[in-house]
Amino acid sequence: MKKFCLTYGLLLGSVLSLSVQAQNLNPPVGIGTTTPNPDFSLHVVGKSRFDGTAHFGDWYDPSVYGKGIQISRPPDQGDNQFHLSFIRAGISVAGIGFLRNSSVLAIQNTGDNAQTNGIFLDSEGRTGIGVRNPDQKLLVAGNIAVANVGDKIGVGMHDQMVYDGQNQPHYGMQWTLDSWAANEGPTYWLSGYGGMKFFTGGAPQMAITRNGNVGIGNIARSNPYKLAVEGTIAARRVKVTQETWADFVFDSSYVLPSLKEVEHFTKLKGHLPGIPAATEIAEQGLDLGDMQLRHMQKIEELTLYLIQQQQQLETQQTKMTAQEDLIIRLQQQLKDQEKRLQALEKK
Numbered sequence: 001m002k003k004f005c006l007t008y009g010l011l012l013g014s015v016l017s018l019s020v021q022a023q024n025l026n027p028p029v030g031i032g033t034t035t036p037n038p039d040f041s042l043h044v045v046g047k048s049r050f051d052g053t054a055h056f057g058d059w060y061d062p063s064v065y066g067k068g069i070q071i072s073r074p075p076d077q078g079d080n081q082f083h084l085s086f087i088r089a090g091i092s093v094a095g096i097g098f099l100r101n102s103s104v105l106a107i108q109n110t111g112d113n114a115q116t117n118g119i120f121l122d123s124e125g126r127t128g129i130g131v132r133n134p135d136q137k138l139l140v141a142g143n144i145a146v147a148n149v150g151d152k153i154g155v156g157m158h159d160q161m162v163y164d165g166q167n168q169p170h171y172g173m174q175w176t177l178d179s180w181a182a183n184e185g186p187t188y189w190l191s192g193y194g195g196m197k198f199f200t201g202g203a204p205q206m207a208i209t210r211n212g213n214v215g216i217g218n219i220a221r222s223n224p225y226k227l228a229v230e231g232t233i234a235a236r237r238v239k240v241t242q243e244t245w246a247d248f249v250f251d252s253s254y255v256l257p258s259l260k261e262v263e264h265f266t267k268l269k270g271h272l273p274g275i276p277a278a279t280e281i282a283e284q285g286l287d288l289g290d291m292q293l294r295h296m297q298k299i300e301e302l303t304l305y306l307i308q309q310q311q312q313l314e315t316q317q318t319k320m321t322a323q324e325d326l327i328i329r330l331q332q333q334l335k336d337q338e339k340r341l342q343a344l345e346k347k
Contacts, residue, residue, distance in 0.1 A: 057083065076101055080114035104132060116141070149186050150176045161191075240289040249300035256304050272298060 030036030032045035053064050057072040064070075071083045082095025094109040099120070108118030120128040128134030130141030146153060154172020161168055164179050170193040175186040190196075198206040207215045207223070215223040217230030248254055257265075257273065265273045274294055276284075 073098070080112040082108075082113055099132060106132075146175075150174060159193075163189075238288075240292065242289050242293060244293065246293055246297035246300050249297055249304065256301060259305065274298070 028036040028038055028041055028043055030043045030045070031048075033043060036043035050069075053067060054069045055061075055072065056069060059072045059074040061070065061072045073083055077098075077100055080100050081097070083097030085093060085095040087093055092109070093111050094107075095113065096105070096107050097113055098104065099106055099113055103123045105121045106113045106118050108115060110117060116130055116132055118130070120132050120134060122128075122134060126134040126137055126139070128139045128141075131139045150166070152169055152172050152174040154169040156171050157169050159170045161170060166176060168174065168189050168191055170191055173188065173190040175188055177185075178187050181187070192208075193210070195210045196208045197204045203218075205217065207219060209215075209223055213223045213226055213228070215225075215228045215230075219228050219230055249256075262273065269277070271277050274297060276291075
C-alpha cells in the first residue's frame with residue numbers, strides 16, 4: 001500500500017509539474033521527448049489527440065461551433081496575416097483566413113491576404129476568384145477554360161441528347177470534334193432546347209425557335225418561316241432551288257391562251273393570268289422562287305406570241321411579195337397590150 005501511494009504521489013507530482021510548466025511555457029515542455037526544441041513552448045513527439053474543441057489563435061471565442069480545431073483572431077484584427085498558414089520549406093507561403101476586419105474567407109498562395117489573387121468566399125455563399133468582394137454566386141477575374149476537348153459548360157448537365165455519337169447537353173455548350181471533320185479541329189456546339197435569343201442594345205436581334213426557324217430583327221414570337229428578316233437583305237448572289245420550271249410552256253400539249261383571252265382577263269381582273277393580285281401580295285407576301293417561275297412562264301408565253309407574230313409577218317410578207325410580183329407582171333402585160341394597140345392604130 002505504501003509503495004502504491006508513493007508511486008501515485010510521484011505520478012501526480014509529475015503531472016502537476018508538467019501542468020505548471022505548460023502554463024509557464026518556460027522552459028519548453030517535451031512530451032515523448034527529453035530534449036524539447038527550445039524554439040517551441042510545447043514539443044510533442046508521437047501522436048496527439050484532443051477531445052472536444054481545441055482553440056488556437058490570439059483571441060478566444062467561448063462559443064462552441066463544432067468539434068475539432070477552432071482558430072480565432074480578434075474581430076478587429078490589425079494586420080493582413082492568415083489565421084492558418086502553410087509554409088513549404090521556407091520558400092512559399094500560403095494561407096487560409098478572413099480578410100482584415102471582414103467576414104470574407106480567403107484561400108491564397110501568397111505571403112499575406114492583402115493581395116487579390118486567391119479564392120474568396122463571403123457570408124452570403126458567393127465565391128470570387130481573383131475578386132475579394134464577389135457580388136455573384138461565382139465571379140471570376142480572368143479567363144475561364146475547360147481542360148479538354150469535349151468538356152462541357154451548362155446547366156442541368158444530366159439532361160443530354162446524342163448527336164454524332166457524342167453526348168450534348170440540351171442546355172449547354174462544348175468544343176468537340178465532328179466525326180466527318182476530325183482533322184479540322186473542334187467545332188462549337190451550343191444548345192438551348194426551347195430555342196435561342198441573341199441581344200444587342202438591350203433588345204433581341206436574332207432568335208432561333210425550337211423547330212429551327214430563324215428570325216432576324218423585330219420578329220414575332222411565332223415565326224412560321226425558316227428565315228424571317230425584318231429589314232433589308234443585301235447579297236451578291238441569291239440562289240433559289242426549284243423543283244419545277246416553266247419549260248412546260250414549250251411542250252406541244254400546252255394550251256397557249258390567245259391574246260384576246262389575255263386582254264379580256266386583264267380588263268376583268270386587273271392583273272395577268274397566273275400572277276397574284278396586289279392585294280394577295282400585300283397579305284401573303286412574295287415567294288421569290290414561285291414568282292420567278294411565273295415570270296419565266298410569261299416570258300416564254302411572250303416568246304411564243306412573238307414567234308406566232310413572226311410567222312404571221314413572214315406569211316404576210318410572202319403574200320405581199322407574191323402580190324407585188326403579180327402586180328409587176330400585170331403592169332408589164334398592160335404595157336405590152338398598149339404597145340400592140342398602138343401598133344394596130346398605125347396600120
